[in-house]
Amino acid sequence: MGDRNRETQGIIFSLKKQGEQNRLVSIFTPDQGIINCMLYGGPKSKLRSLVQPFNRGSLYLYTDNIKHSVKITDFDAKKIHMSLRENLYKSWAATLASEIVLKTKCAGDPQNSFILLSALLDGIDAVSEEEARLGMLRFLWRYLGLLGIQPDARECTSCGTSLLSKEHDIYYIENQNGFVCSDCIPYSAENLRKAAENFKLDIHSITYLAAINELTPGKVRELILPAESAYKLKRLLYHLIEKSCGTKLETLESGAGIL
Missing domain, CATH: 2.40.50.140 (Nucleic acid-binding proteins)
Structure with missing residues (x-):
């Protein structure tokens, strides 16, 4: 030895x-x-x-x-990421991301988890707080993909039609881990009940999710997401990532007023 x-x-x-x-x-x-x-x-x-x-x-x-x-x-x-020590939101966002990596055991893929986290830290360090908030949403969505539980953002899980073809509300249905278009909701009492209990997105937020998967990171950063759409997306992604961890995220609870 x-x-x-x-x-x-x-x-x-x-x-x-x-x-x-x-x-x-x-x-x-x-x-x-x-x-x-x-x-x-x-x-x-x-x-x-x-x-x-x-x-x-x-x-x-x-x-x-x-x-x-x-x-x-x-x-x-x-x-060095100096702004992560100087900006309260960025500091909490980095802490949340590290807690997610820890609690998911690097998503079973430390190499790609490392790439995603490195990109997040470099990205939010270089931009404004407003842009950093969108960067965090992109990280969460990509991390769900790495975990293998990212919902399909292009097609309705009930009828298979495109969710991006027209402007309408989209509902995330928990027990299907998928999005349902507004046309399908009235035809199913179960869907109607689930829609009331779950998360509603608009065309802007669902299009943003699809773009994260299909466009280059640079192109996605150029997209504008309305504040209300970003808020709806944040609520859903926080819920999904916490569910994937199988436990409450301490950073989300402690930093509720910041994150």
């Missing part, structure tokens, strides 16, 4: 105090998912100043196989 050094890409998730000077660091990596490593050194340490939540870069790790411990020896921080 021996000691070894290695390098990995990682996003810092959290730091927990261990003793007077040291920290236990939770790190999201594309190859191993979530790992925990020790960070040694006082508050004036350069390494300590770089290893902060949501920073991303190359981590240099030293594994002691005898003590069964891993420590951070260096961190080449490629992305």
Whole structure:
């Protein structure tokens, strides 16, 4: 048995105090998912100043196989994401995204989860809060796709007609995990009851979901989504992502007035 050094890409998730000077660091990596490593050194340490939540870069790790411990020896921080510490919404959004990754065990696909989360953090760091809010909706929808439970945003789950062909209300029906057009609702008492209990979207919000899947990220960012449509979409996506986690999301509860 021996000691070894290695390098990995990682996003810092959290730091927990261990003793007077040291920290236990939770790190999201594309190859191993979530790992925990020790960070040694006082508050004036350069390494300590770089290893902060949501920073991303190359981590240099030293594994002691005898003590069964891993420590951070260096961190080449490629992305610092300063605005995530300066803007309250962005900070909470990043925390919510990291909680989702943790509770879904990286959606069983740490490499693609890492790509999605990296894109979210880079994106919301570079834009206004208003644009960051839309960026979070796109992340949630894409993450549902990674989990394999993203509803079809193009066709009515009852009749199969296009949901994008005309301007009308669309209802998300929970027990079908799908969207139903307004024409189908009156023909089914069950659908009518479910529609009253579930979520209603408009043509703008359903078109936005379809666009996320079909257009390049740059093109989707150019789309304008009315505030009311964005609110309806947020309610639905928060519900779906929390359901996929199988438990209440602490960040959603604590940050209800912010998120």
